[in-house]
Amino acid sequence: MFFTYLRRELRNRRKQTVVVAIGLAVAIALVIVVNAVSTGVKDAQSEVLESVYGVGTDVTVTQPAAGPGGGPGEGGGPGRFDFGEDDGEASADGMRSLTQDRLDPVMGSATFDSSALDTITDLEHVSGVAATLALQNMSFSGELPDFEALQEGGRVTLRAGPDSSGEASTGDSSFEIEQLTVTGVDPGAAAVGPLTTAELADGRTLEADDEDVAVLDATYAEQQELAVGDTVTVGGEELEIVGTVTSTTGDGVATAADAYVPLATAQRLADLDGQVSDVYVQVDSAENVDAVAGAIEDVLPDASVSTQADLAENVTGTLSTASDLVGTLGTWLGAIVLAAAFGLAILFTVSGVNRRTRELGTLKALGWSRGRVVGQVAGESVVQGLVGGVAGVALGALAVWAVNLAGITLSGGASAGGFVLGGPGGGPPPEGGAAVQDAGAATFGAARPVGVADAANDAVDIVLQAPVSPWIVLAAVGLAVLGGLLAGVFGGRRAARLRPVEALRSLA
Amino acid sequence: MYQIDDVTKTYQQGRRVVRALRGVSLTIGAGELVAVQGPTGGGKSTLLQMLGGLDRPTSGTVTLDGADLAGMTDAQLTAARAGTIGFVFQTFNLIPTLTALENVETALVPAKVARQTRTSRAQAALDAVGLGDRGDHLPGELSGGQQQRVAIARALVKNPKVLLADEPTGNLDEETRDEIVDLIEGLWKDQGLTIVLVTHDSVVARRAPRRLRIAKGTLKELPSP
Ligand SMILES: Nc1ncnc2c1ncn2[C@@H]1O[C@H](COP(=O)(O)OP(=O)(O)O)[C@@H](O)[C@H]1O
Numbered sequence: 001m002f003f004t005y006l007r008r009e010l011r012n013r014r015k016q017t018v019v020v021a022i023g024l025a026v027a028i029a030l031v032i033v034v035n036a037v038s039t040g041v042k043d044a045q046s047e048v049l050e051s052v053y054g055v056g057t058d059v060t061v062t063q064p065a066a067g068p069g070g071g072p073g074e075g076g077g078p079g080r081f082d083f084g085e086d087d088g089e090a091s092a093d094g095m096r097s098l099t100q101d102r103l104d105p106v107m108g109s110a111t112f113d114s115s116a117l118d119t120i121t122d123l124e125h126v127s128g129v130a131a132t133l134a135l136q137n138m139s140f141s142g143e144l145p146d147f148e149a150l151q152e153g154g155r156v157t158l159r160a161g162p163d164s165s166g167e168a169s170t171g172d173s174s175f176e177i178e179q180l181t182v183t184g185v186d187p188g189a190a191a192v193g194p195l196t197t198a199e200l201a202d203g204r205t206l207e208a209d210d211e212d213v214a215v216l217d218a219t220y221a222e223q224q225e226l227a228v229g230d231t232v233t234v235g236g237e238e239l240e241i242v243g244t245v246t247s248t249t250g251d252g253v254a255t256a257a258d259a260y261v262p263l264a265t266a267q268r269l270a271d272l273d274g275q276v277s278d279v280y281v282q283v284d285s286a287e288n289v290d291a292v293a294g295a296i297e298d299v300l301p302d303a304s305v306s307t308q309a310d311l312a313e314n315v316t317g318t319l320s321t322a323s324d325l326v327g328t329l330g331t332w333l334g335a336i337v338l339a340a341a342f343g344l345a346i347l348f349t350v351s352g353v354n355r356r357t358r359e360l361g362t363l364k365a366l367g368w369s370r371g372r373v374v375g376q377v378a379g380e381s382v383v384q385g386l387v388g389g390v391a392g393v394a395l396g397a398l399a400v401w402a403v404n405l406a407g408i409t410l411s412g413g414a415s416a417g418g419f420v421l422g423g424p425g426g427g428p429p430p431e432g433g434a435a436v437q438d439a440g441a442a443t444f445g446a447a448r449p450v451g452v453a454d455a456a457n458d459a460v461d462i463v464l465q466a467p468v469s470p471w472i473v474l475a476a477v478g479l480a481v482l483g484g485l486l487a488g489v490f491g492g493r494r495a496a497r498l499r500p501v502e503a504l505r506s507l508a
Numbered sequence: 509m510y511q512i513d514d515v516t517k518t519y520q521q522g523r524r525v526v527r528a529l530r531g532v533s534l535t536i537g538a539g540e541l542v543a544v545q546g547p548t549g550g551g552k553s554t555l556l557q558m559l560g561g562l563d564r565p566t567s568g569t570v571t572l573d574g575a576d577l578a579g580m581t582d583a584q585l586t587a588a589r590a591g592t593i594g595f596v597f598q599t600f601n602l603i604p605t606l607t608a609l610e611n612v613e614t615a616l617v618p619a620k621v622a623r624q625t626r627t628s629r630a631q632a633a634l635d636a637v638g639l640g641d642r643g644d645h646l647p648g649e650l651s652g653g654q655q656q657r658v659a660i661a662r663a664l665v666k667n668p669k670v671l672l673a674d675e676p677t678g679n680l681d682e683e684t685r686d687e688i689v690d691l692i693e694g695l696w697k698d699q700g701l702t703i704v705l706v707t708h709d710s711v712v713a714r715r716a717p718r719r720l721r722i723a724k725g726t727l728k729e730l731p732s733p
């Protein structure tokens with residue numbers, strides 16, 4: 001009788017049933033879409049992070065630069081060329097042609113002793129560790145006016161902007177600066193680190209006993225018209241190119257660096273023996289990530305320790321906008337619509353009970369207990385909620401499907417942990433350098449700093465894929481049923497107070 | 509069957525106090541058919557509510573089969589209504605979304621009888637009121653007289669001791685009225701039910717062996733015809 005009566009009532013009050021169900025369905029659909037999109041955005045964020053930090057990395061350890069000129073890579077800081085009186089060759093017209101190669105840690109990061117690796121390996125819950133040395137190679141070639149022409153006993157300091165390359169002519173001088181990001185990796189530790197999202201495009205990968213060879217990012221290799229078998233100049237030394245790699249993140253996405261060399265080679269060329277710049281840590285399970293990060297901070301007080309969650313906050317671009325939008329607007333909108341739908345369900349249920357005063361009073365007069373009458377009313381609204389929930393899931397799935405079909409592209413770059421530097425958006429490199437002369441020194445500085453590493457320059461474009469998980473479907477239906485239950489509580493309370501004498505009220 | 513002693517019922521309506529029953533005493537024997545007449549607002553329905561355990565008197569006792577309805581809890585009253593008291597209303601009061609058969613079944617729901625028994629008993633009750641072939645009709649598809657027959661079947665399907673009817677013919681035309689009164693009379697004769705029939709229609713009242721008149725909350729026995 002319960003179900004027969006329930007079904008008949010809902011079918012009979014079809015308009016009301018449909019309105020309440022639609023209200024709940026829209027709210028539920030919204031909840032599902034918001035959740036799916038925000039999950040999609042999070043996935044996209046971690047994909048951006050993976051393209052830089054690699055798959056499976058839970059914690060990254062870096063060391064921020066102590067300040068300009070600080071750190072082991074002493075010598076005026078990265079990107080700074082110093083030429084003395086005797087450098088280069090003077091030519092007859094008072095010009096001096098110069099070439100110089102510099103290999104330094106990337107700007108903003110310092111290196112630290114690789115013994116940190118062992119310290120971290122010994123920590124509990126650490127299941128994998130890999131260290132890299134991220135470097136930038138700058139090569140200068142060009143002509144500058146002879147120094148005597150500038151000032152007696154003078155000295156020229158050239159500071160290249162961190163843009164990928166610059167050409168300039170200041171006065172009579174003309175020069176070219178080329179930039180290359182180089183990461184020294186441990187060929188043995190492939191399970192963690194930036195190369196986990198790279199796959200071989202040509203040649204071979206680095207092997208354990210490799211020395212003085214390089215693997216290039218395929219995109220960079222193509223730009224520079226380099227191929228396996230050619231050489232690339234790093235730190236003034238020619239290294240044989242043994243392979244090229246591409247990112248697994250997507251087509252045309254650059255890997256974390258332009259070139260990868262064995263860690264030992266990188267350390268030797270940069271004159272940074274036993275030094276590393278980044279340590280990638282894999283933790284045995286997700287719930288231990290924070291504990292491991294804390295433990296690393298304890299044993300390495302100077303290090304900057306970032307978890308994936310910390311890093312996600314540093315993802316820039318439309319991704320972070322989308323993340324904020326979904327996070328705040330979506331949640332609020334969802335809550336408001338949900339509250340409205342609940343209110344609607346309650347209103348309709350209560351007014352329905354009022355309309356059925358005599359009917360419900362009659363049932364009480366027939367000996368139906370209060371609990372049975374209340375249960376009947378509550379049952380109706382719970383089923384109404386269930387119907388709304390199921391319709392909402394269908395609607396939500398449809399909406400999510402549409403979102404996925406629309407192929408919304410989010411772009412984001414990761415700027416975090418000293419691995420990647422950069423101002424927002426890249427932008428065209430400044431034209432040459434602004435020349436400043438003072439006290440016998442010429443300083444050529446970039447007008448503004450721009451991103452250094454590839455990952456910052458090439459923001460990763462990711463097509464939003466919003467997933468619908470089974471538990472959110474369950475939670476959404478639960479929410480709708482909760483709405484029905486709430487309406488049932490209000491309607492039921494009214495029905496409970498109803499007295500059986502109402503059956504005799506003969507106001508037709 | 510009923511022993512009613514000095515029952516009063518007052519309603520508070522704002523500052524106004526309505527005395528619907530002013531010390532009513534009455535005895536109804538088992539198997540009696542009693543008609544209650546009186547003007548509108550005289551207290552007929554109020555008396556029936558007291559007899560049916562739909563409401564409690566302000567003072568006095570209403571003893572049904574030795575148990576005082578006035579002193580019962582809500583749950584006890586509910587049980588009494590479910591088992592021993594059958595109601596028929598002026599406005600039929602069928603559940604509009606349920607079929608005739610299902611409406612009759614609702615009276616068996618509190619008794620928790622098995623579904624099949626419930627259906628067959630409801631069908632038998634419909635047969636008894638001459639509507640055995642209308643079980644799957646909705647109330648809206650039935651005439652007023654037919655609806656009241658369904659309501660009578662609903663009241664009787666649980667084999668109650670008493671049948672309380674409040675103006676059962678009030679909404680019916682004369683011909684149908686007579687059919688319903690015939691039906692009630694027949695059931696009374698066949699089943700030995702105790703029936704209290706409230707009506708302002710003296711044609712109906714005259715069919716009853718015993719007649720009462722209630723006006724201004726005071727009960728008066730009328731001479732038998
Ligand atoms: N729930 C109530 N609240 C206030 N007054 C009521 C209520 N029920 C009945 N009355 C009053 O009690 C008196 C008797 O009513 P009722 O028993 O319904 O009369 P009848 O059925 O004979 O027409 C009337 O004056 C009516 O207005």
Ligand SMILES: [Mg+2]
Pocket residue numbers: 552553554
């Ligand atoms: Mg009345």
